[in-house]
Every structure is written in C-alpha cells, then in structure tokens.
Amino acid sequence: MKRYVARTDNLTKSYRGGYALRGVSIALEAGKLYGLIGQNGAGKTTLMRLLSGLAFPTEGEIELFGHRGERALQTERKRMGCMIEHPGYVPYLSAKDNMRYHRMLRGVPNKEAEDELLELVGLADAGRKKAKNFSLGMKQRLGIAIALLGNPELLILDEPVNGLDPIGVVEIRQLLKKLCEERNMTILISSHNLPELYQTVTDYIIIHKGEVKQTLTLEQLDQNCKRHLLIRCGQPEKLANVLERELMTTNFRVMPDRSVKLYDCVNETERVAKALFDNGIVVETISVQGDTLENYFISVIGGERHA
Amino acid sequence: MLNLIQADLFKWRKALAAKMLLAVSAACAAVMTLLAALISQGRIEDSLTGIGFMFSDINVISILGAVAASLLICGDFDNKSIQDAVTGGIGKLSIIAGKTGVLLFILAGLLLPYALVTGIALGMGGEFNMGAVSIGFLNLLTSESGSAISAAETWKLVAVALTLFIVYAAQLSICVPLAFWLKKPVFVIAIYYGLSILTGQLLAMSQSSPAFDRIFSFTPYGGAHVFTALDTETGDMAKSIAVSLVFIALMIAAAYGLFRKAEIK
Numbered sequence: 077m078k079r080y081v082a083r084t085d086n087l088t089k090s091y092r093g094g095y096a097l098r099g100v101s102i103a104l105e106a107g108k109l110y111g112l113i114g115q116n117g118a119g120k121t122t123l124m125r126l127l128s129g130l131a132f133p134t135e136g137e138i139e140l141f142g143h144r145g146e147r148a149l150q151t152e153r154k155r156m157g158c159m160i161e162h163p164g165y166v167p168y169l170s171a172k173d174n175m176r177y178h179r180m181l182r183g184v185p186n187k188e189a190e191d192e193l194l195e196l197v198g199l200a201d202a203g204r205k206k207a208k209n210f211s212l213g214m215k216q217r218l219g220i221a222i223a224l225l226g227n228p229e230l231l232i233l234d235e236p237v238n239g240l241d242p243i244g245v246v247e248i249r250q251l252l253k254k255l256c257e258e259r260n261m262t263i264l265i266s267s268h269n270l271p272e273l274y275q276t277v278t279d280y281i282i283i284h285k286g287e288v289k290q291t292l293t294l295e296q297l298d299q300n301c302k303r304h305l306l307i308r309c310g311q312p313e314k315l316a317n318v319l320e321r322e323l324m325t326t327n328f329r330v331m332p333d334r335s336v337k338l339y340d341c342v343n344e345t346e347r348v349a350k351a352l353f354d355n356g357i358v359v360e361t362i363s364v365q366g367d368t369l370e371n372y373f374i375s376v377i378g379g380e381r382h383a
Numbered sequence: 384m385l386n387l388i389q390a391d392l393f394k395w396r397k398a399l400a401a402k403m404l405l406a407v408s409a410a411c412a413a414v415m416t417l418l419a420a421l422i423s424q425g426r427i428e429d430s431l432t433g434i435g436f437m438f439s440d441i442n443v444i445s446i447l448g449a450v451a452a453s454l455l456i457c458g459d460f461d462n463k464s465i466q467d468a469v470t471g472g473i474g475k476l477s478i479i480a481g482k483t484g485v486l487l488f489i490l491a492g493l494l495l496p497y498a499l500v501t502g503i504a505l506g507m508g509g510e511f512n513m514g515a516v517s518i519g520f521l522n523l524l525t526s527e528s529g530s531a532i533s534a535a536e537t538w539k540l541v542a543v544a545l546t547l548f549i550v551y552a553a554q555l556s557i558c559v560p561l562a563f564w565l566k567k568p569v570f571v572i573a574i575y576y577g578l579s580i581l582t583g584q585l586l587a588m589s590q591s592s593p594a595f596d597r598i599f600s601f602t603p604y605g606g607a608h609v610f611t612a613l614d615t616e617t618g619d620m621a622k623s624i625a626v627s628l629v630f631i632a633l634m635i636a637a638a639y640g641l642f643r644k645a646e647i648k
Contacts, residue, residue: 128470131646153472160470164463166394173397180390181464182471222467 080139081106081230081262082127087136089122089286096122098286100136104230104264109256111277112266113373119286120266121161124232127264128158141229154182157228159236163219167208171199171218174207175225184226193221198247212239220248224255231255231263237272249276270369284377299329303366305338305348309359312336315352322351337365387468387481391455392488394464400454404447404493411438412496412520416504416511419524423512432514439513439521440497441579441609444490444551449575451489452558453568456482460566466647479638483559483631487552494520494551498544505540518609519547526612539613546611546620553603553627553634554579560638563645603627 082104089097097119104110114120125131127138129149137144140152165174175190194200197217202210207218216239223231236252237245253276255261267273273280280297282290292300309315312334319328325340341348342364352359367375395401415438421427422435436442459465459482468478497520504511505527517525523543557578561571582604589596589605600606607615608623 125646129472130466130469132644150472150474153470156470156472158467158470160466162463164467166462166464168399169394169397173393177390177394177464178467180386180393181468182473183386226471 078103079106079142080104081141082264083139084123084127085137085139087123087126087138088134089119089126089131090134095286097126097133100283100286100288102281102288102291104262106229106262107256107260108279109252109263109277110265110279110281111273112264112281112283113270113273114266114283115377116268118283120283121234122286123283124158124160124234124264124266128156128160128232129153130160154226155228156230156232157223157226158232159219159223160232160234163215164222165207165215165218168206170204170206171202171210171214171221174218175221178222179225182226189225189227193224196224196251197221198244213241213244216240217244217248220251227259229261231261233263233265235267236265237267237269245272252276270373274369282373282376289376297369297372301367301369301372302339303342303364304328305342305345306361306363306365307336307338307348307352307359308334308361309336309352309357311357314355315357318352318355318357322355323348335361342366384477384481384484387473387478388484388488391481391485395455395485395489398454400450401489401492404451405496408443408447408493409496411443412440412500414438415440415497415513415521416500416524419511419513419521420504420509422514423510429514435513436521439518440494440547440551441518441521444493444497444555445576445579446572447493448486448490448551448555449558449572450568451493452486452555452562452575453571455486455489456559456562457566457568457571460647469647475642476635476639479559479563479635479642483556483635483638486555486559490552490555491548494544494548498548502540502544519551520544522610523547523612526614536613542617542620543611543613543615546615546623547609549624549627550603550608550611553630554582556631556634559634560641563638563642601626603630 080103084100084102087097087100088095100123112120112123122131126133138149140149141155143149143152166177169177171194172190175194179190191200197220199214199217199221202214207215210218216236220233220236223233237248240248252263256263265277277294279293280291281288307315312330315336316330319325319338323341327340328336328338330336338348345362345364349359349362415435418431418435418438422429422432465478469475501520501524504524511524513521513525558571558575561574565571585599586605589599596605603626607619608626611620611623
C-alpha cells in the first residue's frame with residue numbers, strides 16, 4: 077500500500093461566491109518532488125495555504141501523514157516546512173539570528189542546524205548583514221533555510237527560485253533533488269518557470285482556474301511531449317499490425333481515444349502514409365505532434381487563449 | 384508557548400525599537416519626577432501639571448505599550464513569524480498566550496524606569512506634587528512625598544509597584560485582540576490611545592455615579608486600581624490584581640475568538 081504524506085479530498089475554497097479551488101483531490105507520496113503548475117490565480121498558493129493551515133477549506137478534507145481533523149493536522153504540521161508567497165524573516169536580524177529566532181520559535185533543540193542550513197543554502201558567509209539588506213536571492217535562500225529547520229518530511233515552497241541568479245537556480249535545484257533523494261523528503265513546489273520545473277521535479281500537478289487538470293509523472297510528461305506522428309483511423313488494431321509488419325517498429329502507443337502515437341519515422345510522413353494506404357487503411361489524420369512543456373501545459377489548460 | 388516567549392524575547396532584545404522605547408520611558412520618568420519636584424518647590428507654576436501629566440506613566444505607557452504591542456504582534460504578521468508559527472503546527476491559543484506573556488515582560492521593562500525613579504525619589508524623602516492629575520506611579524510619588532519610607536514600607540512599595548504593573552498590563556492587554564484583528568500598528572495605537580482618553584473621562588464620571596463606579600471597577604480602567612499607593616489595603620490590592628488577571632484572560636479569549644478561524648495573509 078502506498079504511503080501518502082499528504083492527501084486532499086474534494087478540496088474546495090470559495091471567496092464571496094467565486095471559487096479559488098474546486099474539488100481538488102491530490103495525493104503526495106513520500107520522497108517525490110512535485111511541481112505545481114498553473115497561471116496566476118490558478119489556485120496554486122491557495123492549495124499551499126490550505127495544506128499549511130493558513131486558510132481553511134470551504135469543503136473537502138486534508139490528510140497529513142495519515143491523519144485528519146483540525147487538531148491532528150495541527151500536530152502533523154510540525155513535520156512540515158513552508159515558504160509561501162514571500163520568504164518570512166525578521167528584517168533587523170542577521171541570517172544567523174533569523175535562524176536562531178525561528179529555531180527557538182519551533183522548539184528545535186539542535187543549535188548546529190543554524191549553521192548547517194545556512195551552509196546548505198549558501199548563506200554561510202552572510203555574516204552580520206541584516207536580512208533587510210539582503211538581495212532578493214539571498215532572502216529567498218534564507219526563507220528556504222528557515223523552512224528546512226526541524227528537518228521536515230514535507231516541504232512546501234511557493235516559487236522558490238524567484239529572484240535567484242542562474243547559478244542560484246542550479247544550486248537550489250540540486251539542493252531540492254538532494255533533499256528528496258537522500259532524506260526521502262516530499263517536496264511540493266510551485267513555479268512559473270516551466271523549463272526549470274522540468275529539470276527539477278519528478279511529478280506534475282497542473283492546476284487551472286482552481287481545478288486540477290492533470291497529474292502526471294515526468295516519464296508520462298516526456299512521453300506526452302515526445303515528437304511523434306499522430307495517426308487517427310477507424311482500424312487501430314490493423315494499423316498497429318501494419319506498423320509492426322511493414323515499418324518494422326513497435327515504438328508506438330495506442331491511446332485511449334484509439335489514436336496511435338508513432339515515435340519512429342517522424343520525418344517520414346509520406347512513407348508511413350503510403351504504407352497505410354497500400355494496406356487498405358483509411359487514415360483520418362496523420363500529423364507531426366510533440367510539445368515543449370509550455371505548449372503541453374497550454375494544451376492541457378485549454379489552448380492558446382490562456383497563454 | 385515557552386518556545387514562543389523565548390524566541391520573541393530574543394528578537395525583542397535585538398530590536399532597535401526596544402532600546403528606543405526604553406530610552407523614551409526612562410527620559411519621561413525623569414522629566415515627570417523633575418516637574419513634580421519643581422512644582423512642589425514652587426519653582427514652576429501649578430498650571431504646568433498638564434504638561435507634567437504628559438510625561439506621567441499612565442500617559443506614556445498608553446502610547447509606548449500600544450506601540451510595543453503593535454510591533455510585537457502586527458510586526459510579526461508583516462515579517463511572517465506568526466505565519467511560520469501556524470504552519471509549524473503551533474496552536475493559535477499558544478501563539479496568543481505567548482504574545483501576551485512577552486507583552487507583559489516588555490511592559491515590565493518599560494515601567495521599570497518609573498518604578499525605579501519613584502522608589503529612589505521617595506527613598507530620598509523629597510517633596511513632589513502634580514495636583515489632581517496624579518495617577519499610577521505619579522500618584523504614588525505625590526501621595527507619599529515628604530514622608531520617610533520605613534524598611535517595612537519598602538516591601539509594600541514593591542507590592543504597590545507590582546500591582547500597578549499588573550493593572551497597566553491588564554489595561555494594555557486590550558491591544559492583543561486589537562492587534563490580532565486589525566494587524567495594522569497605526570490603528571492599534573490610535574484606537575488604544577483614544578480608548579485610554581475615553582476611560583479617563585469615564586473614571587472621572589464614575590465619581591458622580593456610584594452604580595457606574597461599581598460596574599467600572601470590575602475593569603482595570605475603573606475603581607481605584609490606578610490609585611494604588613502605600614495606604615491602599617492589601618485586600619484592595621488583591622482585588623485590583625484579580626480584576627486585572629481576569630481582564631487579561633478575557634482579552635486572550637477575545638483574541639482567540641477573533642484569530643481561531645481567521646485566514647492569515
């Protein structure tokens with residue numbers, strides 16, 4: 077049986093008649109790095125706020141580490157680390173003092189964690205500089221370090237690479253992957269930077285207008301985005317047989333809508349069409365398909381007009 | 384909750400605002416005592432008692448205490464420390480109780496200059512007068528001036544100072560629900576200062592209405608709570624402390640009622 081770190085069941089949040097989230101049901105497994113993709117106002121931050129206890133659902137339920145109910149969720153949240161919307165820090169304190177303050181606040185006894193985490197996010201040399209004088213990237217790193225206090229099992233980060241320079245982005249990406257792999261930490265991150273997400277996460281949750289449109293793994297996304305010939309006809313079984321026999325390939329998939337995605341011969345449309353015609357298959361559509369993550373995201377949420 | 388208090392005291396210790404508030408409190412305590420001494424000696428006119436009142440503990444703490452409560456609570460909404468506590472699984476009642484506890488520590492610190500100045504001035508046996516505007520430590524200073532303090536009375540002086548501190552803390556505890564509700568320092572400070580003026584008027588009004596006086600005395604703003612001095616009976620001091628502690632508990636409950644289901648931005 078799969079062990080879920082967090083689950084939501086028909087989670088709905090409405091504000092004055094409008095829905096910020098509608099019927100969201102997701103399940104986060106231990107040790108996976110989830111990317112929450114959506115436009116501004118899609119409901120990403122609302123979902124994160126509900127999971128972290130900063131807001132309350134209008135309908136539906138949240139389960140954390142197998143527990144439900146307000147009191148139990150409060151207790152289980154001690155196993156979470158969050159950075160939602162903007163990094164929280166005390167402006168007149170140094171990075172080290174901020175770490176100490178938040179460590180005391182959460183009752184984390186391990187004093188060494190302060191220096192270890194600052195080292196981990198690349199702020200070991202921040203010295204006595206006050207947090208208010210940090211660059212946006214440094215503030216972001218400090219927010220991540222604070223979220224990591226207490227060695228959380230579930231880490232929720234809203235736009236964690238916002239404001240980071242390219243090297244910072246790579247460092248944070250590597251850090252998140254490392255936390256996921258070495259500490260079996262579950263991480264939920266949101267980002268507008270889709271190419272960056274593509275290089276970081278293992279699973280995607282695509283959210284649009286408060287509804288989860290699709291959840292898929294990196295492998296599924298790769299498969300969906302891979303360049304291919306999309307063939308539609310009335311006889312997919314016969315088509316499969318012709319592909320194997322005439323074109324000597326098994327690198328294709330018959331989709332639930334009975335279309336066929338052929339991943340070989342992508343640049344040989346005419347040859348494929350001729351082989352099918354010669355075998356008496358009436359082709360309705362044959363076209364080269366394949367998306368970038370951006371295009372795929374746009375297609376999932378409903379077309380160009382949303383981009 | 385102890386974690387929260389420890390963390391907030393650590394943060395407060397490092398804040399420039401904390402040092403500035405303490406400096407203002409110390410300066411005002413010194414000016415208040417000096418003016419009371421000069422008025423008593425006839426070196427300045429009695430009509431200047433109004434200015435003297437501006438530097439008195441009741442007036443200064445109304446402002447500084449509200450500023451401290453605002454910085455402590457509203458400031459923590461701004462820098463997301465409260466959000467961090469909530470997402471870290473700390474209960475909202477613990478957060479409120481912790482903040483109230485820290486506010487009490489801060490108020491004790493802000494009142495310390497007044498307590499020390501009053502104690503030293505009375506110990507030196509000087510004469511002090513601030514006319515009819517004497518409340519709190521200023522009342523203690525003027526009502527006991529000129530009489531030597533015995534060793535036994537020193538302990539009573541400490542008890543009086545402690546009672547006045549609890550009464551002030553109770554008065555200011557209304558800033559806790561205000562801050563959790565409004566989250567904007569300027570509103571909290573303005574409303575509390577307005578409230579302190581209003582309760583001052585109500586206190587004057589209660590002298591002409593025994594029924595209202597009796598009701599009002601169940602709040603830390605009414606009765607003779609802020610007039611506690613060396614001649615106050617122990618039972619009256621105990622009543623002041625009890626009224627104040629109940630009022631603080633009610634303010635914590637009110638803040639919890641406002642914050643329990645509140646969404647935090």
